[in-house]
Amino acid sequence: MRNFEFFEPTTLAEASRLFAQEHTQLLAGGTDLVIGMKALTEAPQSVISLQKIPGLAGVTTESDNSISVGAMTKVRAVELSADIQQHHTALAEGAAEIGSIQIRNLATIGGNIAHASPAADTVAGLLVADAQVDIASADGERTVSIDELFTGPGQTVLAPGEIITRFRLPSPASGSHYIKHKIREVMDLAFIGVAAAVNLNDGVITDARIGLAAVAPTPIRATEAENLLNGNQLTAELLAQAGEAAAAAASPISDLRCSAEHRSEMVNVLTRRTVQEAVNRA
């Protein structure tokens, strides 16, 4: 690891001012950054810790069941939050899929998203929660919808100095589910990740949301599949159509871990499984 200057600002304004300078990097839980610095793929001259800034961690639930998750909330806390388990089950399930308990006690949800790995395990759950991402900088604040945050693998719309402060989850889903397609039970990265969320009105699906991770340069929503589901009761035929529409939305790559064809086929299969389970739970 190259040496660097270390800063521990206690306000967002100070952190943002420092982070706006060149050759700086933010430290949240460090599970991506420390690995990068050890591998020398990251060699910042200054590292700015967010750990001493009050108010950035924690899950709060409003009276309308909308939930706010601070960017510095540990993914272990996301996994164990009773409110997230109840209203955004897919997000809690995704958080529980990350690494080991020892990693989840360090890793933050903000880091998992800002690092912008297409395979990040919290991203599909945030997509189906329609998460609004609050961002702060020296110039003020702005909000970006999670499906507009990513521009490519490892790339986001965040400008130098911009810091994610929290994720707002406006609308609870009565049923949702996340499946991580992987080989090992734990400590594996997702080949693909699929989340589905629904509400039911007299057996009719409303607010269907399907989020796909690791099947395109950025995480995506499968809107065609969602439109097919909305306003209908779930039948085997509809489920099959939704699976195919989701697979058509994906543009996966072949890599050492599996082929594009396999990824496409599994998007179809896992969309059917997650939608079915979300409806069962709703």
Added chain:
Amino acid sequence: MAKHHVNLKVNGDEHDLLVEPRKTLLAVLRDTIGLTGTKEGCSTGDCGACTVIVDGEAVTSCMVLGVTASGKEITTIEGLAGDGELHPVQQAFINTGGYQCGFCTPGFIMASKALLDENPNRSEEEFRHALGGNICRCTGYTKILEAVLKAAEEIRTTA
């Protein structure tokens, strides 16, 4: 690059140190303080050999910058035995032979201790899953799991 003042409370002892920002907590514990019970396996967060407990939570110390641990309470394998008496999980590893070369053992014991503190009422399957971040290349895990289950039983019956 400036070193930072770091105050660590390790196994109840205070340490005032000057630490380079790039030093991991693992390196500070082993090289600066001299507590070599915590092991370095992969150095990438994958093997769990470096597990210590920071403010009650098990973490991989190879992923933590030492400067960020200032003011925190750290327990390492050296701090588990109180007054010469082994922690139930340490005793259980001895009784079942839950180790061969022993390199993974401190990490397994610290990860298990945190799990047992949180909830000793876990099923075998749950313990197996929760210890998924600890790798052993020798034992095949059977005796390790047996030890953890024995310790859980002992903690449940004496609690």
